[in-house]
Amino acid sequence: MLSDEILQSLIVRNDRKIVLIVADGLGGLPRDLDGKTELETAAKPNLDSLAAKSICGMTVPISPGITPGSGPSHLALFGYDPVKYQIGRGVLEALGIGLAMTPQDLAARANFATRDGQGVITDRRAGRIPTERNMDLCRLLQEAIPSIGDVEVIIRHGKEHRFVVIFRGEGLSGGLPDTDPQKEGLMPVIPSALFDDMAKTVRVVTEFTERANKALAGQSPANTILLRGLAKHPDVPSMAERFGLRAAAIAAYPMYKGLAKLVGMTELETGQTIEEEFETLRLYYRDFDFFYLHVKKTDSHGEDGNFSAKAQVISELDGCLPAATKLEPDVIAFTSDHSTPAKLKGHSWHPNPFLLHSQFALFGGVDEFTERNCARGGLGIFPAVEAMPLMLAHAQKLAKFGA
Amino acid sequence: MLSDEILQSLIVRNDRKIVLIVADGLGGLPRDLDGKTELETAAKPNLDSLAAKSICGMTVPISPGITPGSGPSHLALFGYDPVKYQIGRGVLEALGIGLAMTPQDLAARANFATRDGQGVITDRRAGRIPTERNMDLCRLLQEAIPSIGDVEVIIRHGKEHRFVVIFRGEGLSGGLPDTDPQKEGLMPVIPSALFDDMAKTVRVVTEFTERANKALAGQSPANTILLRGLAKHPDVPSMAERFGLRAAAIAAYPMYKGLAKLVGMTELETGQTIEEEFETLRLYYRDFDFFYLHVKKTDSHGEDGNFSAKAQVISELDGCLPAATKLEPDVIAFTSDHSTPAKLKGHSWHPNPFLLHSQFALFGGVDEFTERNCARGGLGIFPAVEAMPLMLAHAQKLAKFGA
Numbered sequence: 053m054l055s056d057e058i059l060q061s062l063i064v065r066n067d068r069k070i071v072l073i074v075a076d077g078l079g080g081l082p083r084d085l086d087g088k089t090e091l092e093t094a095a096k097p098n099l100d101s102l103a104a105k106s107i108c109g110m111t112v113p114i115s116p117g118i119t120p121g122s123g124p125s126h127l128a129l130f131g132y133d134p135v136k137y138q139i140g141r142g143v144l145e146a147l148g149i150g151l152a153m154t155p156q157d158l159a160a161r162a163n164f165a166t167r168d169g170q171g172v173i174t175d176r177r178a179g180r181i182p183t184e185r186n187m188d189l190c191r192l193l194q195e196a197i198p199s200i201g202d203v204e205v206i207i208r209h210g211k212e213h214r215f216v217v218i219f220r221g222e223g224l225s226g227g228l229p230d231t232d233p234q235k236e237g238l239m240p241v242i243p244s245a246l247f248d249d250m251a252k253t254v255r256v257v258t259e260f261t262e263r264a265n266k267a268l269a270g271q272s273p274a275n276t277i278l279l280r281g282l283a284k285h286p287d288v289p290s291m292a293e294r295f296g297l298r299a300a301a302i303a304a305y306p307m308y309k310g311l312a313k314l315v316g317m318t319e320l321e322t323g324q325t326i327e328e329e330f331e332t333l334r335l336y337y338r339d340f341d342f343f344y345l346h347v348k349k350t351d352s353h354g355e356d357g358n359f360s361a362k363a364q365v366i367s368e369l370d371g372c373l374p375a376a377t378k379l380e381p382d383v384i385a386f387t388s389d390h391s392t393p394a395k396l397k398g399h400s401w402h403p404n405p406f407l408l409h410s411q412f413a414l415f416g417g418v419d420e421f422t423e424r425n426c427a428r429g430g431l432g433i434f435p436a437v438e439a440m441p442l443m444l445a446h447a448q449k450l451a452k453f454g455a
Numbered sequence: 456m457l458s459d460e461i462l463q464s465l466i467v468r469n470d471r472k473i474v475l476i477v478a479d480g481l482g483g484l485p486r487d488l489d490g491k492t493e494l495e496t497a498a499k500p501n502l503d504s505l506a507a508k509s510i511c512g513m514t515v516p517i518s519p520g521i522t523p524g525s526g527p528s529h530l531a532l533f534g535y536d537p538v539k540y541q542i543g544r545g546v547l548e549a550l551g552i553g554l555a556m557t558p559q560d561l562a563a564r565a566n567f568a569t570r571d572g573q574g575v576i577t578d579r580r581a582g583r584i585p586t587e588r589n590m591d592l593c594r595l596l597q598e599a600i601p602s603i604g605d606v607e608v609i610i611r612h613g614k615e616h617r618f619v620v621i622f623r624g625e626g627l628s629g630g631l632p633d634t635d636p637q638k639e640g641l642m643p644v645i646p647s648a649l650f651d652d653m654a655k656t657v658r659v660v661t662e663f664t665e666r667a668n669k670a671l672a673g674q675s676p677a678n679t680i681l682l683r684g685l686a687k688h689p690d691v692p693s694m695a696e697r698f699g700l701r702a703a704a705i706a707a708y709p710m711y712k713g714l715a716k717l718v719g720m721t722e723l724e725t726g727q728t729i730e731e732e733f734e735t736l737r738l739y740y741r742d743f744d745f746f747y748l749h750v751k752k753t754d755s756h757g758e759d760g761n762f763s764a765k766a767q768v769i770s771e772l773d774g775c776l777p778a779a780t781k782l783e784p785d786v787i788a789f790t791s792d793h794s795t796p797a798k799l800k801g802h803s804w805h806p807n808p809f810l811l812h813s814q815f816a817l818f819g820g821v822d823e824f825t826e827r828n829c830a831r832g833g834l835g836i837f838p839a840v841e842a843m844p845l846m847l848a849h850a851q852k853l854a855k856f857g858a
Contacts, residue, residue: 081815081817082817082818082819087819089817110835114457114856115457115841115844116834116837116841116844116845116848117841117843117844117845117846117847117848117849117853118457118462118465118844118848118853118856119848119853119854119855119856120855120856120857121855121856121857121858122858123857123858124856124857125857134856134857135457135458135461138857139857140858141857141858144858161858280858281858393815395815396815399855400815400848401845401848401853402817423817423833424817424819424820424833427820427832427833427835428820428831432835433834433835433837
């Protein structure tokens with residue numbers, strides 16, 4: 053991999069268009085029934101015929117054997133070294149729901165949760181309360197805790213039991229462990245400072261939790277809160293700076309909008325269905341030269357262990373694909389950020405099937421877009437962070453290195 | 456590759472079991488007769504059927520084109536960057552024959568050898584004298600050279616012509632070239648200091664050789680000694696520290712026992728046959744969660760250029776394989792540290808066939824466990840040092856990286 057500086061020095065700006073479609077958690081594992089993966093099970097004539105005209109391979113999100121979170125795995129696909137740019141989930145959630153962050157800010161993802169009389173967490177998600185209830189509770193919390201000392205507190209609801217807290221003030225630091233104990237039946241984790249300069253952050257987080265417990269005392273089931281991914285805003289150069297791209301994001305979920313904003317993409321308003329996302333691509337097609345289109349439900353069904361629902365989403369996505377191909381972008385890349393096999397009910401380390409379609413791609417040999425076929429494709433098995441230089445090259449956006 | 460620190464931060468301790476079987480020097484080259492390699496020639500029904508249910512690939516021990524010694528190639532398989540952790544062969548031999556080393560110690564492998572009246576080496580192995588003779592000569596040397604100035608000298612016999620010397624004292628350093636000229640018909644290499652701080656070491660090694668020559672003057676054929684792999688004990692974190700593993704080694708040869716001890720594995724007592732090694736695995740199976748089982752003879756026959764003997768050892772090993780698979784470890788990896796093609800009569804740079812069996816492996820496409828089939832496997836061609844993260848991942852011993 054070339055250094056960021058050298059890569060940046062080779063950038064050529066032109067109007068050629070790149071469409072990157074990310075089917076979240078796409079890669080899977082064989083089911084017992086017939087030894088087929090989700091992707092091998094789905095009907096996907098459009099993807100298969102696109103694969104036959106594309107160069108294929110497998111991307112390794114971070115490093116072999118490493119299971120990535122959505123943050124690092126997306127950054128890698130966007131061409132950012134995921135080890136160099138480590139980003140707290142709190143930051144991503146905050147960006148995703150439209151909270152602008154300043155360099156002072158410390159962000160956290162938060163859950164409404166249920167605790168018993170002893171303070172033991174009995175439900176980490178407070179029974180997945182409806183979003184409307186969440187909105188009411190966030191208003192209640194915001195009124196009860198407008199600030200902690202000189203630190204401003206900004207609370208914004210998410211979906212179901214999820215919300216975001218931003219602590220805005222001098223001298224806050226990231227890196228504090230989650231207060232979420234990760235399992236029911238345990239007490240919340242009490243914040244403690246690893247380093248001297250975390251003392252203020254520990255005080256603020258501790259007081260926030262105590263005051264939230266008081267404010268929620270009468271509520272049920274959402275009578276406490278848990279904090280996760282406490283992090284400050286990292287300094288990430290934009291895709292415009294790094295790759296000369298006018299980049300736009302089409303994503304329905306906050307987390308992915310947040311990721312896209314972090315690298316300076318313009319967020320395009322879209323709907324909740326895959327079809328609406330492709331319609332958004334069509335609507336804005338003239339206005340940008342890089343599109344990131346994110347499909348979430350492949351991952352969600354994988355996380356739920358629902359093999360056939362995941363296969364069905366793949367088929368649904370396949371049906372939408374012609375809406376992108378008929379725009380005739382110079383480059384279409386279709387892949388995933390990480391695998392989420394239904395068998396594992398969670399993210400996994402397995403590489404992701406990847407296809408790149410372009411008139412300059414040396415295609416051939418892969419007739420079906422599956423994990424096992426892509427593993428034998430012309431791109432081989434390669435680090436996800438190298439997908440971006442490959443897309444740029446096929447869109448003729450990279451100059452020669454050396455004379 | 457993730458840094459050691461990040462990888463270590465992701466470690467999850469659980470009871471899942473990993474069995475790593477290393478057939479030393481396994482990879483080969485086609486013979487003229489029929490264009491088949493040793494592995495392609497061997498009858499190995501068990502390995503082939505295991506490969507069909509495993510994900511396969513090829514490991515590159517160090518870097519493409521680089522022929523490794525046994526030390527670096529094993530360290531890579533154990534998950535240690537072989538360039539970061541460079542370990543002298545003297546250290547490995549010393550550890551292997553049970554000599555405890557201190558940080559002061561400088562260790563060397565030594566050979567009894569034959570020299571003529573001019574001091575030219577006529578036999579680097581003194582006709583491979585019997586081990587009993589070696590024991591007598593080592594006693595003789597130890598009596599003649601108990602110390603050199605303030606440096607204590609510890610001599611311990613090995614097999615045939617091999618022994619180990621430890622120089623114990625202040626101010627010794629590693630990195631001195633071997634006195635062994637590597638070829639018969641040459642004079643021994645005279646030690647000389649590359650850096651100022653090596654002067655004492657040069658004096659000690661020079662005096663040791665001179666006094667050994669005097670003490671052995673009346674002996675034949677073992678009338679001199681050659682030193683190799685002069686090295687200090689490196690500071691290597693254990694597999695328990697790095698990977699949270701309770702690791703055990705099943706190896707018949709000193710060198711490999713030494714390597715295993717170096718990374719903190721427990722050495723299990725075993726016999727000299729492959730069958731006995733697998734019986735040892737069965738006996739201790741409950742007590743550890745990582746097993747390294749080393750088979751030496753594939754390499755020995757490769758070194759001797761004995762193609763069919765090497766193929767026969769592969770078949771013998773194949774016959775023992777069910778003793779491991781019927782234990783149903785969560786992960787079985789079968790591979791080699793490096794290739795030793797009979798055609799080359801020595802270690803080589805060729806990648807090693809690798810298979811990983813686990814319920815979470817995306818198997819398929821490789822029906823025969825051979826070099827050429829594994830090269831088309833789902834893992835592709837990858838650095839050997841990444842085998843450990845892959846084994847850990849498939850045993851679910853690695854947490855998610857990032858949110």
